[in-house]
Amino acid sequence: MQQDMTKGPILSAILKFTIPLFIGNMFQQFYNMADTVIVGRFVGEGALAAVGSTGTVMFLLMGFAVGMTSGFSIPTSQYYGAGDQKGVRKTIGTGTILTLIIAILLTIGSTLMVNDLLVLMNTPADIIADAKSYLSVICLGLSSCIFYNLFSGYLRAVGNSQAPLFFLVFSAILNIILDLILIINFHMGVAGAALATVLSQGISAILCVIYIFARVKMLIPKPSEWRIDLHIAAKQMKMGVPMALQFAITASGTMIMQTAINLFGSTAVAAFTAAAKVQNLLTQGMLSMGQTMATYCGQNYGSGDVSRLKTGVKRAVQVEIIYSLLAALLFYLLLPNMVALFFSGDTGIAELLPWARTYATVSMIFYIPLSFIFIFRSAMEGCGSALLVLCCGIVEFVARCAVAFLAMQVKSYILAVSCDPAAWFAAAIFSAFAFLHVIKNVEKKLSRS
Numbered sequence: 001m002q003q004d005m006t007k008g009p010i011l012s013a014i015l016k017f018t019i020p021l022f023i024g025n026m027f028q029q030f031y032n033m034a035d036t037v038i039v040g041r042f043v044g045e046g047a048l049a050a051v052g053s054t055g056t057v058m059f060l061l062m063g064f065a066v067g068m069t070s071g072f073s074i075p076t077s078q079y080y081g082a083g084d085q086k087g088v089r090k091t092i093g094t095g096t097i098l099t100l101i102i103a104i105l106l107t108i109g110s111t112l113m114v115n116d117l118l119v120l121m122n123t124p125a126d127i128i129a130d131a132k133s134y135l136s137v138i139c140l141g142l143s144s145c146i147f148y149n150l151f152s153g154y155l156r157a158v159g160n161s162q163a164p165l166f167f168l169v170f171s172a173i174l175n176i177i178l179d180l181i182l183i184i185n186f187h188m189g190v191a192g193a194a195l196a197t198v199l200s201q202g203i204s205a206i207l208c209v210i211y212i213f214a215r216v217k218m219l220i221p222k223p224s225e226w227r228i229d230l231h232i233a234a235k236q237m238k239m240g241v242p243m244a245l246q247f248a249i250t251a252s253g254t255m256i257m258q259t260a261i262n263l264f265g266s267t268a269v270a271a272f273t274a275a276a277k278v279q280n281l282l283t284q285g286m287l288s289m290g291q292t293m294a295t296y297c298g299q300n301y302g303s304g305d306v307s308r309l310k311t312g313v314k315r316a317v318q319v320e321i322i323y324s325l326l327a328a329l330l331f332y333l334l335l336p337n338m339v340a341l342f343f344s345g346d347t348g349i350a351e352l353l354p355w356a357r358t359y360a361t362v363s364m365i366f367y368i369p370l371s372f373i374f375i376f377r378s379a380m381e382g383c384g385s386a387l388l389v390l391c392c393g394i395v396e397f398v399a400r401c402a403v404a405f406l407a408m409q410v411k412s413y414i415l416a417v418s419c420d421p422a423a424w425f426a427a428a429i430f431s432a433f434a435f436l437h438v439i440k441n442v443e444k445k446l447s448r449s
Helices: 010-042 045-053 055-081 085-120 128-140 142-157 162-185 189-215 230-262 266-282 284-303 306-340 349-364 367-382 386-410 419-448
Strands: none
Touching: 010 045, 010 162, 010 189, 010 266, 010 284, 010 306, 045 055, 045 128, 045 189, 045 266, 055 085, 055 128, 055 142, 055 230, 055 284, 055 367, 085 128, 085 142, 085 230, 128 142, 128 189, 142 162, 142 189, 142 284, 162 189, 230 266, 230 386, 230 419, 266 284, 266 306, 266 349, 284 306, 284 367, 306 349, 306 367, 306 419, 349 419, 367 386, 367 419, 386 419
């Protein structure tokens, strides 16, 4: 079902779109956690640390792909908000061909770089073999993630957040089943966990395509529109490239943070991995609201209603402040039990918990600034201001790297896990002022037209 977010009560429109995204993102995190829990319990603490040590590299690769495909879908939401169905179809045809080219290049490049990246990141010697095995499978199957995000992005651009939710739930269940089969029955270890992720996301992408052809005819280009339209391609690349670079820059900063954490050994890496998985689960509401703001602002920018756009952002900020406080409280209360889920009974949880608790305590204080980044950055994306989004990523990178390098110099774990909060705080301030600048420019542009 498509949702026109340019009409009707604002808060209810935002929540109606956000809630399915939130449920879907939670399921995605559940099946990501399932990988980690099953690996930790049935393969071992070292294998869990190996999977955790690859997380930032995966974020770099998948973040680049997600940023690019998200940028490609922004013009789709703008054309949809303006009522231009031909423009919508052209964005689909052009964006799909461009994505195919990018997917091939990313798959080849990332597969060749796996070993060098792991060595560069000071990956502990006792887990590097498993880390390479896991990451190699992910890189070979990168196209499944790329195309799922592209097709679900197209559906969200026209206000449909329910269908991607259904496919994601199905994929999550399938991923857990495949994890159990490949790891326990076929003894494939971390490679089995990676293969389960690749297969489940690939099936999600296929289901999105089937649904589009069956139910959302407006997203099917005509035969003559299955080509690269240079005007559309320029708009998509103008949005996609800065957004991809923003993700890549942010991911590069997290890789440096991981490098600092790797210095403290595989136990610290395993504890950090478990705590980070719990945090990723609890912050999905922030991500979901950000995805909503990209579509909401894109549609209202396309329709020329700046007042409605500004009010929507204000409502999102109010909702996210409440959500951030609740997420921080849950993180504090649930951490010991949640961390214990990732390890078998003979693992010393008492040894792991102090490392996890330090990361959690430092991070949760800065959840409100983190939520602001998602809102303001996505709102700017919806308004077509990808360059400032890129600048936001650069601010994150500089702040995160400065703290990481200091942590490595003084060998301080507290400083190492403070990299994220420092980046969130700096980027939140920048993105708030950048959004105000964007809104002024949008108002001037629309008043002239």
